[in-house]
Amino acid sequence: xxxxxxxxxxxxxxxxxxxxxxxxxxxxxxxxxxxAVTFNLEQGNATLAxxxxxxxxxxxxxxxxxxxxxDPASVTFDMRWAAIADPMNVTDPVHRFxxxxxxASVQIEWSADAPGFHFVSxxxxxxxxxxxxxGRERNGVFFED
Amino acid sequence: MDLNRSHHGHTxxxxxxxxxxxxxxxxALAGGAAxxxxxxxxxxxxxxxxxxxxxxxxxxxxxxxxxxxxxxxxPPVPVxxxxxxxxPSQITDFNGMVGVCRVTxxxxxxxxxxxxxxxxxxxxDNGFMDGLYVGEDGQTHHGTFAFI
Numbered sequence: 467x468x469x470x471x472x473x474x475x476x477x478x479x480x481x482x483x484x485x486x487x488x489x490x491x492x493x494x495x496x497x498x499x500x501x502a503v504t505f506n507l508e509q510g511n512a513t514l515a516x517x518x519x520x521x522x523x524x525x526x527x528x529x530x531x532x533x534x535x536x537d538p539a540s541v542t543f544d545m546r547w548a549a550i551a552d553p554m555n556v557t558d559p560v561h562r563f564x565x566x567x568x569x570a571s572v573q574i575e576w577s578a579d580a581p582g583f584h585f586v587s588x589x590x591x592x593x594x595x596x597x598x599x600x601g602r603e604r605n606g607v608f609f610e611d
Numbered sequence: 612m613d614l615n616r617s618h619h620g621h622t623x624x625x626x627x628x629x630x631x632x633x634x635x636x637x638x639a640l641a642g643g644a645a646x647x648x649x650x651x652x653x654x655x656x657x658x659x660x661x662x663x664x665x666x667x668x669x670x671x672x673x674x675x676x677x678x679x680x681x682x683x684x685x686p687p688v689p690v691x692x693x694x695x696x697x698x699p700s701q702i703t704d705f706n707g708m709v710g711v712c713r714v715t716x717x718x719x720x721x722x723x724x725x726x727x728x729x730x731x732x733x734x735x736d737n738g739f740m741d742g743l744y745v746g747e748d749g750q751t752h753h754g755t756f757a758f759i
Contacts (some may be wrong), residue, residue, distance in 0.1 A: 467733065467735050467737065467759060468732070468733060468734045468735070469718075469720070469728070469731045469732070469733050470732045470733070471731055472732070473732060474715050474732050474733070474734045475734070477710075479731065480731075481757075483697040483759045484759055487667060487670075489747075490667065490669055490670055490747065491670055491680050491682075492667060492668065492669065492670040492683065492701070492702070492756065493674070493683045493701055493758075494684070494701070494742055494758055494759055495668070495670075495702060495740075495756050495757070495758050496756065496757055496759065497663045497664040497665070497667070497699045497754055497755065497756055497757075498663065498739075498755050498756065498757045499662070499663050499755065500662065500663075500741065500754075500755045502739075502757070503708070503710075503739045503741045505708045505710070505741065507708070511741075512708070512710045514710065514738075514757065519757070519759070521759060527666065527678075528678050529675060530681065531677060531678060531680040531682060532650050533696075541759070542676065543648050543735075543737070544615065545712070545735075547710050547712065553693065555693070556694045556696060557696035558693060558698065559693075560693055561671075561673060561685075561694075562692060562741065562756060563698045563700065564612075565709075567696055569696075569697070570686060570710075570712075572712040573677075573716050574712075574714055574716070574735055574737070576733075576735070580646075580693055581723065582623045582723045582724050583720065583721070583722065583723060583725060584636055584720070584721045585718055585719070585720045585721075585731065586718055586719055587716055587717070587718035587733065588716060588717050588718050592712050592713060592716055592717070593716045594713075594715045594716055595712070595714050596687070596688060596712075596713040596715060597688045597698050597712070597713050597715075598685040598687065598711065598712035598713065598714070599687065599696050599709075599710065599711050599712075600708075600709065600710045601699065601708070601709055601710075602708055602709070603698075603699060603700050603706075603707065603709045604705070604706045604708070605671065605698065605700060605703055605704070605750070606669075606671075606703035606704030606705060606745070607704045607745060608704065608705065608706040608743070609757060611706070
C-alpha cells in the first residue's frame with residue numbers, strides 16, 4: 467500500500483507491506499482470519515477487511531524489494547470487489563494456473579499508522595480502479611486436478 | 612532468483628509477538644469462504660477453516676523483476692500473456708478463491724508531531740487467497756492469506 471507526495475509513481479514516501487519471507491521469499495503475503503474474506507464468484511462480489519494489521523513501512527518500492535530498513539506500521543482497510551464482466555475460464559500452461567475468473571472493480575477505504583504518521587484515505591467511492599480480478603484458481607500440484 | 616537476500620535491522624511481523632493485530636469479522640459469510648471450504652475438505656477441523664493459518668504457504672515459482680530484482684509476484688498489469696490475466700495468486704500448490712486489484716486514489720496524511728496535514732496519492736495492489744494449500748511443512752492445509 468503505497469503513498470506518494472505527488473502523482474502515483476513519483477516521490478514515494480511510504481510503502482506498507484508485511485515483508486518478504488526470509489526462507490521461501492513468499493512475497494508480501496500474510497495469514498489473516500478466515501472471516502476477513504467473503505466471496506461469491508457467481509454473484510460477482512468479494513470483500514477483504516482487516517483492522518490494525520501489522521506491516522512494515524519501507525518508504526519506497528526499491529527499498530521494499532531489497533527488504534531494506536523499515537519502520538513498524540499498521541494498516542486498516544475495507545475493500546470490495548464487484549464484477550464488471552462475465553466469468554471466463556482461463557488456463558495458462560506457461561505459468562501453470564487455471565480457474566474461473568471475473569474482471570472486477572474495487573473500492574477501498576483505508577488508513578495507515580507509522581511512527582509519528584497517520585494516513586486516512588478519501589471515501590471508497592473516490593477509488594480509481596485500474597485492474598482487478600476475482601476468481602477460483604488452481605496451481606502447482608492442483609493444476610492438473 | 613537471488614535466494615540470498617536478507618532483511619536489515621528489523622523484524623518481520625511474523626517474528627514479533629502479536630500485539631496489535633485484530634480483524635474485522637464479517638457476519639455475511641453465507642455462500643462464502645467458510646461454507647465452501649468445508650465442502651472441499653470435510654476432514655478439516657472447523658478451527659482450521661476459521662482460524663489464522665500457522666503454516667506458511669510457498670510462493671508461486673515465477674514472477675517479474677522490478678529494478679532487476681526477481682520477485683514471486685505478477686502485478687495485475689501489464690498483462691503478460693498468454694492468458695488474459697496474470698496469475699492472481701501469490702502462493703503455489705493452491706486451490707481456492709483469489710482476488711487481486713490495482714487501485715489508486717488520494718487521502719490525507721497527518722504529521723503527529725506538528726499536527727500538520729497534507730494530501731497524498733496512493734496506489735494499492737492488494738489481494739487475498741483462501742483455500743487449500745500445501746504448506747512449508749509439505750502438508751495440506753486450509754488458510755486465508757492477504758497480499759498487501
